[in-house]
Amino acid sequence: MKAQALHGHLDALLLAVLEQGALHGYAIIEALRARSEGTLDLPTGTIYPALRRLERAGHVASTWSTVNGRERRTYQLTDSGQRALAGERAGWQDFQLTVGRFLDPGSPPTTPA
Amino acid sequence: MKAQALHGHLDALLLAVLEQGALHGYAIIEALRARSEGTLDLPTGTIYPALRRLERAGHVASTWSTVNGRERRTYQLTDSGQRALAGERAGWQDFQLTVGRFLDPGSPPTTPA
Protein backbone atom coordinates (compact mmCIF):
# COMPACT_ATOMS: atom_id res chain seq x y z
CA MET A 1 0.00 0.00 0.00
CA LYS A 2 1.16 3.49 -0.71
CA ALA A 3 1.99 4.69 2.77
CA GLN A 4 1.70 8.35 1.86
CA ALA A 5 -1.99 7.76 1.44
CA LEU A 6 -2.07 7.80 5.22
CA HIS A 7 -1.68 11.56 5.10
CA GLY A 8 -3.94 13.01 7.71
CA HIS A 9 -5.01 9.68 9.16
CA LEU A 10 -1.83 8.69 10.95
CA ASP A 11 -2.66 10.55 14.13
CA ALA A 12 -5.94 8.69 14.33
CA LEU A 13 -4.18 5.35 13.91
CA LEU A 14 -1.71 6.15 16.66
CA LEU A 15 -4.48 7.18 19.03
CA ALA A 16 -6.38 4.01 18.18
CA VAL A 17 -3.39 1.83 18.97
CA LEU A 18 -2.78 3.60 22.27
CA GLU A 19 -6.42 3.26 23.17
CA GLN A 20 -5.79 -0.36 24.07
CA GLY A 21 -2.97 0.48 26.43
CA ALA A 22 0.21 2.49 26.80
CA LEU A 23 3.08 1.54 24.52
CA HIS A 24 6.49 2.87 23.65
CA GLY A 25 7.37 4.07 20.16
CA TYR A 26 8.98 0.93 18.89
CA ALA A 27 6.14 -1.20 20.20
CA ILE A 28 3.65 1.08 18.47
CA ILE A 29 5.36 0.41 15.16
CA GLU A 30 5.11 -3.31 15.80
CA ALA A 31 1.49 -3.05 16.88
CA LEU A 32 0.60 -1.23 13.67
CA ARG A 33 2.38 -3.84 11.62
CA ALA A 34 0.75 -6.71 13.47
CA ARG A 35 -2.79 -5.40 13.46
CA SER A 36 -2.59 -4.50 9.78
CA GLU A 37 -1.10 -7.87 8.92
CA GLY A 38 2.11 -6.33 7.66
CA THR A 39 0.50 -3.68 5.49
CA LEU A 40 1.52 -0.79 7.70
CA ASP A 41 5.27 -0.90 8.20
CA LEU A 42 6.08 2.64 9.22
CA PRO A 43 9.61 3.99 9.67
CA THR A 44 10.70 5.64 12.88
CA GLY A 45 11.06 8.94 11.07
CA THR A 46 7.31 8.87 10.67
CA ILE A 47 6.25 7.66 14.09
CA TYR A 48 8.47 9.65 16.44
CA PRO A 49 7.70 13.08 15.04
CA ALA A 50 4.02 12.15 14.96
CA LEU A 51 4.09 11.16 18.64
CA ARG A 52 5.77 14.44 19.56
CA ARG A 53 3.05 16.25 17.63
CA LEU A 54 0.42 14.40 19.58
CA GLU A 55 2.18 15.13 22.85
CA ARG A 56 2.43 18.82 22.05
CA ALA A 57 -1.26 18.74 21.28
CA GLY A 58 -1.91 17.12 24.65
CA HIS A 59 -3.43 13.97 23.18
CA VAL A 60 -0.81 11.67 24.64
CA ALA A 61 1.53 11.84 27.64
CA SER A 62 4.92 10.19 27.85
CA THR A 63 6.93 8.77 30.71
CA TRP A 64 10.51 7.55 30.59
CA SER A 65 11.55 4.25 32.01
CA THR A 66 14.61 2.07 31.79
CA VAL A 67 14.22 -1.53 30.73
CA ASN A 68 17.30 -3.71 30.41
CA GLY A 69 19.50 -0.67 30.33
CA ARG A 70 17.48 0.74 27.46
CA GLU A 71 15.58 3.96 27.75
CA ARG A 72 11.97 3.71 26.84
CA ARG A 73 9.49 6.45 26.37
CA THR A 74 6.06 5.11 26.98
CA TYR A 75 3.07 6.95 25.62
CA GLN A 76 -0.45 6.83 26.94
CA LEU A 77 -3.68 8.37 25.78
CA THR A 78 -4.95 11.39 27.70
CA ASP A 79 -8.59 12.37 28.11
CA SER A 80 -8.09 14.91 25.39
CA GLY A 81 -6.64 12.15 23.22
CA GLN A 82 -9.64 9.99 23.87
CA ARG A 83 -11.94 12.75 22.72
CA ALA A 84 -9.72 13.44 19.74
CA LEU A 85 -9.91 9.77 18.81
CA ALA A 86 -13.68 9.88 18.90
CA GLY A 87 -13.57 12.88 16.58
CA GLU A 88 -11.11 11.18 14.27
CA ARG A 89 -13.36 8.12 14.13
CA ALA A 90 -16.30 10.27 13.10
CA GLY A 91 -14.11 12.04 10.56
CA TRP A 92 -12.99 8.72 9.17
CA GLN A 93 -16.59 7.61 8.69
CA ASP A 94 -17.30 10.81 6.80
CA PHE A 95 -14.22 10.46 4.69
CA GLN A 96 -14.86 6.82 3.95
CA LEU A 97 -18.42 7.55 2.93
CA THR A 98 -17.52 10.50 0.75
CA VAL A 99 -14.62 8.93 -1.10
CA GLY A 100 -16.47 5.64 -1.27
CA ARG A 101 -19.20 7.35 -3.25
CA PHE A 102 -16.64 7.68 -6.02
CA LEU A 103 -14.41 4.69 -5.58
CA ASP A 104 -16.45 1.88 -4.09
CA PRO A 105 -17.53 -0.69 -6.64
CA GLY A 106 -21.20 -0.39 -7.35
CA SER A 107 -21.27 3.17 -6.12
CA PRO A 108 -24.02 4.83 -8.13
CA PRO A 109 -22.74 7.23 -10.81
CA THR A 110 -25.89 9.27 -10.55
CA THR A 111 -27.42 8.66 -7.17
CA PRO A 112 -30.73 6.99 -7.96
CA ALA A 113 -33.92 7.39 -5.99
CA MET B 1 -14.62 17.42 6.23
CA LYS B 2 -10.96 18.23 6.40
CA ALA B 3 -10.12 18.40 2.71
CA GLN B 4 -6.43 17.81 3.25
CA ALA B 5 -7.32 14.28 4.27
CA LEU B 6 -7.75 13.71 0.54
CA HIS B 7 -3.99 13.56 0.23
CA GLY B 8 -3.17 10.88 -2.27
CA HIS B 9 -6.77 10.13 -3.18
CA LEU B 10 -7.57 13.18 -5.25
CA ASP B 11 -6.26 11.71 -8.47
CA ALA B 12 -8.52 8.73 -8.01
CA LEU B 13 -11.52 10.97 -7.47
CA LEU B 14 -10.79 12.95 -10.61
CA LEU B 15 -10.43 9.80 -12.66
CA ALA B 16 -13.66 8.47 -11.21
CA VAL B 17 -15.54 11.62 -12.16
CA LEU B 18 -14.15 11.58 -15.68
CA GLU B 19 -15.06 7.93 -16.04
CA GLN B 20 -18.64 8.94 -16.60
CA GLY B 21 -17.80 11.31 -19.41
CA ALA B 22 -15.47 14.11 -20.44
CA LEU B 23 -15.75 17.34 -18.48
CA HIS B 24 -13.91 20.62 -18.23
CA GLY B 25 -12.21 21.74 -15.03
CA TYR B 26 -14.92 23.95 -13.69
CA ALA B 27 -17.53 21.27 -14.33
CA ILE B 28 -15.37 18.72 -12.53
CA ILE B 29 -15.39 20.89 -9.44
CA GLU B 30 -19.16 21.08 -9.62
CA ALA B 31 -19.49 17.36 -10.23
CA LEU B 32 -17.40 16.62 -7.15
CA ARG B 33 -19.49 18.98 -5.09
CA ALA B 34 -22.75 17.55 -6.37
CA ARG B 35 -21.88 13.89 -6.01
CA SER B 36 -20.50 14.39 -2.52
CA GLU B 37 -23.52 16.44 -1.49
CA GLY B 38 -21.45 19.52 -0.86
CA THR B 39 -18.74 17.84 1.19
CA LEU B 40 -16.07 18.17 -1.45
CA ASP B 41 -15.78 21.80 -2.46
CA LEU B 42 -12.33 21.98 -3.97
CA PRO B 43 -10.65 25.22 -5.05
CA THR B 44 -9.31 25.68 -8.56
CA GLY B 45 -5.79 25.81 -7.16
CA THR B 46 -6.27 22.20 -6.23
CA ILE B 47 -8.02 20.88 -9.32
CA TYR B 48 -6.11 22.49 -12.17
CA PRO B 49 -2.62 21.44 -11.08
CA ALA B 50 -3.97 17.95 -10.39
CA LEU B 51 -5.41 17.71 -13.90
CA ARG B 52 -2.09 18.78 -15.41
CA ARG B 53 -0.39 16.10 -13.33
CA LEU B 54 -2.80 13.53 -14.68
CA GLU B 55 -2.27 14.75 -18.21
CA ARG B 56 1.50 14.60 -17.88
CA ALA B 57 1.06 11.05 -16.61
CA GLY B 58 -1.05 10.25 -19.66
CA HIS B 59 -4.14 9.36 -17.67
CA VAL B 60 -6.27 12.09 -19.21
CA ALA B 61 -6.20 13.99 -22.49
CA SER B 62 -7.43 17.54 -22.98
CA THR B 63 -8.94 19.40 -25.90
CA TRP B 64 -9.69 23.10 -26.12
CA SER B 65 -13.00 24.40 -27.29
CA THR B 66 -14.81 27.72 -27.21
CA VAL B 67 -18.29 27.89 -25.78
CA ASN B 68 -20.09 31.23 -25.62
CA GLY B 69 -16.82 33.05 -26.14
CA ARG B 70 -15.34 31.21 -23.17
CA GLU B 71 -12.36 28.93 -23.53
CA ARG B 72 -12.86 25.49 -22.20
CA ARG B 73 -10.36 22.76 -21.71
CA THR B 74 -12.17 19.46 -21.72
CA TYR B 75 -10.56 16.44 -20.18
CA GLN B 76 -11.29 12.84 -20.96
CA LEU B 77 -10.03 9.57 -19.58
CA THR B 78 -7.45 7.67 -21.62
CA ASP B 79 -6.99 3.91 -21.64
CA SER B 80 -4.08 4.38 -19.31
CA GLY B 81 -6.33 6.44 -17.09
CA GLN B 82 -8.93 3.71 -17.07
CA ARG B 83 -6.34 1.21 -15.91
CA ALA B 84 -5.02 3.67 -13.36
CA LEU B 85 -8.52 4.11 -12.03
CA ALA B 86 -8.92 0.37 -11.59
CA GLY B 87 -5.65 0.33 -9.67
CA GLU B 88 -6.74 3.25 -7.54
CA ARG B 89 -10.00 1.50 -6.75
CA ALA B 90 -8.12 -1.59 -5.60
CA GLY B 91 -5.78 0.60 -3.58
CA TRP B 92 -8.73 2.32 -1.99
CA GLN B 93 -10.22 -1.00 -0.93
CA ASP B 94 -6.92 -1.92 0.68
CA PHE B 95 -6.61 1.40 2.37
CA GLN B 96 -10.17 1.36 3.60
CA LEU B 97 -9.78 -2.13 5.00
CA THR B 98 -6.47 -1.40 6.69
CA VAL B 99 -7.41 1.89 8.30
CA GLY B 100 -10.85 0.54 9.09
CA ARG B 101 -9.26 -2.15 11.20
CA PHE B 102 -8.23 0.61 13.56
CA LEU B 103 -10.96 3.18 13.19
CA ASP B 104 -14.17 1.41 12.31
CA PRO B 105 -16.46 0.98 15.27
CA GLY B 106 -16.51 -2.60 16.42
CA SER B 107 -13.19 -3.32 14.82
CA PRO B 108 -11.66 -6.05 16.93
CA PRO B 109 -8.73 -4.82 19.06
CA THR B 110 -7.09 -8.21 18.94
CA THR B 111 -8.32 -9.96 15.84
CA PRO B 112 -10.24 -12.91 17.24
CA ALA B 113 -10.49 -16.35 15.70
Next chain:
DNA sequence: CTTCATGCGTAGCTACGCTACTTGTCGAAC
Protein backbone atom coordinates in the same frame (compact mmCIF):
# COMPACT_ATOMS: atom_id res chain seq x y z
C1' DC C 1 34.25 -8.48 16.85
C1' DT C 2 30.86 -7.78 13.94
C1' DT C 3 26.16 -8.01 13.02
C1' DC C 4 21.43 -7.66 14.20
C1' DA C 5 17.35 -6.44 17.03
C1' DT C 6 15.90 -3.10 20.21
C1' DG C 7 15.13 1.80 21.11
C1' DC C 8 15.37 6.90 20.58
C1' DG C 9 15.94 10.75 17.78
C1' DT C 10 16.79 14.60 13.94
C1' DA C 11 17.75 17.01 9.29
C1' DG C 12 16.40 17.60 4.93
C1' DC C 13 13.53 16.32 1.02
C1' DT C 14 9.44 15.96 -1.44
C1' DA C 15 4.59 15.65 -2.57
C1' DC C 16 0.60 17.86 -2.76
C1' DG C 17 -3.38 20.36 -1.40
C1' DC C 18 -4.46 25.23 -0.11
C1' DT C 19 -4.55 30.41 -0.16
C1' DA C 20 -4.55 34.19 -2.81
C1' DC C 21 -3.99 36.11 -6.78
C1' DT C 22 -4.47 37.33 -12.14
C1' DT C 23 -6.74 37.24 -16.72
C1' DG C 24 -10.82 37.21 -19.49
C1' DT C 25 -16.00 36.82 -21.29
C1' DC C 26 -20.78 37.38 -20.48
C1' DG C 27 -25.24 38.74 -18.49
C1' DA C 28 -27.71 41.20 -15.06
C1' DA C 29 -28.28 44.92 -12.04
C1' DC C 30 -28.06 49.71 -10.95
Next chain:
DNA sequence: GTTCGACAAGTAGCGTAGCTACGCATGAAG
Protein backbone atom coordinates in the same frame (compact mmCIF):
# COMPACT_ATOMS: atom_id res chain seq x y z
C1' DG D 1 -22.50 52.50 -19.01
C1' DT D 2 -20.39 50.69 -15.30
C1' DT D 3 -20.08 47.47 -11.92
C1' DC D 4 -20.75 43.01 -10.07
C1' DG D 5 -21.16 38.12 -10.02
C1' DA D 6 -21.01 33.52 -12.42
C1' DC D 7 -18.25 31.17 -15.55
C1' DA D 8 -13.48 29.46 -16.94
C1' DA D 9 -8.62 29.03 -16.80
C1' DG D 10 -4.33 29.46 -14.61
C1' DT D 11 0.12 30.39 -11.40
C1' DA D 12 3.14 31.49 -7.25
C1' DG D 13 4.13 30.58 -2.88
C1' DC D 14 3.04 28.36 1.54
C1' DG D 15 2.43 24.79 5.03
C1' DT D 16 1.74 20.19 6.44
C1' DA D 17 3.37 15.94 7.10
C1' DG D 18 5.25 11.53 5.83
C1' DC D 19 9.69 9.59 4.02
C1' DT D 20 14.75 8.78 3.41
C1' DA D 21 18.83 8.49 5.49
C1' DC D 22 21.29 9.27 8.95
C1' DG D 23 23.43 9.11 14.08
C1' DC D 24 23.65 7.26 18.86
C1' DA D 25 23.42 3.48 22.34
C1' DT D 26 22.79 -1.39 24.46
C1' DG D 27 22.65 -6.39 24.51
C1' DA D 28 22.55 -10.89 22.37
C1' DA D 29 24.16 -13.96 18.74
C1' DG D 30 27.48 -15.75 15.45
